[in-house]
Amino acid sequence: MQHQKMHKVARLGDLPEDRGTRVKIADTPVMLVRTGDTVHAYAADCPHAGAPLEEGAICNGRIVCPWHKGTFDASDGSLVEPPALVGLTRYPASVDDGDVYVSPEPVRQQEDRRAPDPATMFIAGAGAAGAAACAALREAGFSGRIVLAGGDARMPYDRTSLSKFVVAGDMTPADVPPLLDPAFFSKHGIERIESEIVRLDAAKKEAELADGSVLRYDAALVCTGGIPKPLDVPGAALARVHLLRNLEDARAILASLDGRSRAVIVGAGFIGLEVASCLRRRKIDVTVVAPGKVPFAKQFGERIGGMFMRLHENNGVSFRMNAHVSALEGGDGVREVVLDNGERVAADIVIAGTGVKPATSFLQRVELADDGGIPVDASMCAAPGLYAAGDVARFALPHSGERVRIEHWRVAQQHARVAAYNMAGAKREYAGVPYFWTYHFEKTFDYLGHTSEPDEVVIDGELDGPQFIAYLMKGSEVGAIVSCDRNEATARLAEALREPLTLEAARRAANA
Ligand SMILES: Cc1cc2nc3c(=O)[nH]c(=O)nc-3n(C[C@H](O)[C@H](O)[C@H](O)COP(=O)(O)OP(=O)(O)OC[C@H]3O[C@@H](n4cnc5c(N)ncnc54)[C@H](O)[C@@H]3O)c2cc1C
Numbered sequence: 001m002q003h004q005k006m007h008k009v010a011r012l013g014d015l016p017e018d019r020g021t022r023v024k025i026a027d028t029p030v031m032l033v034r035t036g037d038t039v040h041a042y043a044a045d046c047p048h049a050g051a052p053l054e055e056g057a058i059c060n061g062r063i064v065c066p067w068h069k070g071t072f073d074a075s076d077g078s079l080v081e082p083p084a085l086v087g088l089t090r091y092p093a094s095v096d097d098g099d100v101y102v103s104p105e106p107v108r109q110q111e112d113r114r115a116p117d118p119a120t121m122f123i124a125g126a127g128a129a130g131a132a133a134c135a136a137l138r139e140a141g142f143s144g145r146i147v148l149a150g151g152d153a154r155m156p157y158d159r160t161s162l163s164k165f166v167v168a169g170d171m172t173p174a175d176v177p178p179l180l181d182p183a184f185f186s187k188h189g190i191e192r193i194e195s196e197i198v199r200l201d202a203a204k205k206e207a208e209l210a211d212g213s214v215l216r217y218d219a220a221l222v223c224t225g226g227i228p229k230p231l232d233v234p235g236a237a238l239a240r241v242h243l244l245r246n247l248e249d250a251r252a253i254l255a256s257l258d259g260r261s262r263a264v265i266v267g268a269g270f271i272g273l274e275v276a277s278c279l280r281r282r283k284i285d286v287t288v289v290a291p292g293k294v295p296f297a298k299q300f301g302e303r304i305g306g307m308f309m310r311l312h313e314n315n316g317v318s319f320r321m322n323a324h325v326s327a328l329e330g331g332d333g334v335r336e337v338v339l340d341n342g343e344r345v346a347a348d349i350v351i352a353g354t355g356v357k358p359a360t361s362f363l364q365r366v367e368l369a370d371d372g373g374i375p376v377d378a379s380m381c382a383a384p385g386l387y388a389a390g391d392v393a394r395f396a397l398p399h400s401g402e403r404v405r406i407e408h409w410r411v412a413q414q415h416a417r418v419a420a421y422n423m424a425g426a427k428r429e430y431a432g433v434p435y436f437w438t439y440h441f442e443k444t445f446d447y448l449g450h451t452s453e454p455d456e457v458v459i460d461g462e463l464d465g466p467q468f469i470a471y472l473m474k475g476s477e478v479g480a481i482v483s484c485d486r487n488e489a490t491a492r493l494a495e496a497l498r499e500p501l502t503l504e505a506a507r508r509a510a511n512a
């Protein structure tokens, strides 16, 4: 056999089948994936945020990224699960006499020669779900007009970085990564309108933008996300009182921090505590005020909630739990936070992380849930020609059927992919495993599945140590998993949780 341009990179017998093997061809990192006597070669760094894919897992014929569990088909590198939005670059590979050869020239993608579809797809909201929907519509073969509208439509970006790196000063606002390569939109002929949608009439299938223009569509996806709830107390309008949802909010927080040293965070949710962690990195005094005994008690139970609280306290964060803010006081800016027990906490800056409400007020002739969410069926359809995804969507969890709204990045993109495929004529149903990641004091925690008020929490490892996996049990089934620095095991669990799972089966998957 001729191996022109092919580089001998490994022996077949040295390659495991349950994980990839990283090699370098010239300067290109490539991951070899072995299935029996066949080897595939893919770009070794995840197209989402560059994770080393060989540190994830290969199971059920899928490659699972160690960082945010983006998932790819092991046989061709195509995208299965976000937050990656494109598949893996593939390299020609062959096996000859036990030697593995790979070409440094990637496999060329076939040019799309389909006749343009006359339909128009309208994507309302240019965040996590909106970007995923644009990519998935083209991936699904839709060749017609795609219009993406929203405040961030010029360049949808990764808002998860704001509370992890930007507020800490580890990333400038200008360096927040875009969700899709800037060239993607022109290459795929996607129109972007940077404007607010002021009205979307589901029956007439038309949307009105803030500039007065009206756009008629054949199918629309509403993915306008959440609007943070402002504090509803006297003094909430004082200067240096902030919310955090977008880049402008992050810039405003950075400006308020300049030269100041005392912060109060209202709310001990993920965003509040990530911001607390960022502010401690800047050596700012941080007090967190929140209801409940410990953070996350409802989602994770008190033991895990207590671990998050200790982690923060050990890094200098003060807590006022079982407390509510009754007023903010100051003059030219906030100076004090008054609690309902009368205590006054000095503050130069206040950041409220007290939840969001769905951004759906512009919708007409769509029945909304009590919280403003959009009820959808398993195909993410809310009404004929109208789909919803992400923070706005109220959907049924695959196994339990429980109807929920989940404010997680990957869930938004999972929804968007299902909706986009269905808008393009497929018949898909949401069957994803919810997933969330969060970062505190250089520790990353993964949260897989979804449950509240677990019956029992079983912990393998040391909760306060560098690594653990906690199984949140609902009856005899694992409802959700919280883990710390167990990337490979959590990647396998992300696959295993597609089916109902007992504790024993989950442990087997984690320790395979
Ligand atoms: C600071 C921060 C950190 C986070 N970190 C994590 C994390 O680590 N992991 C995780 O899983 N999740 C995280 N989340 C949650 C996650 O970002 C959301 O669940 C996700 O963005 C939801 O995606 P979406 O597409 O539904 O909405 P978004 O990403 O919010 O996108 C909605 C878009 O629609 C726009 N829009 C709203 N109304 C209109 C209108 N009328 N007209 C036009 N456009 C409109 C908005 O401006 C926005 O650009 C974080 C959220 C924040 C704010």
Ligand code: FES
Pocket (backbone or CB within 6 Å): 046, 047, 048, 049, 050, 051, 065, 066, 067, 068, 069, 070, 082, 083, 084
């Ligand atoms: S780096 Fe792979 S999914 Fe994020």
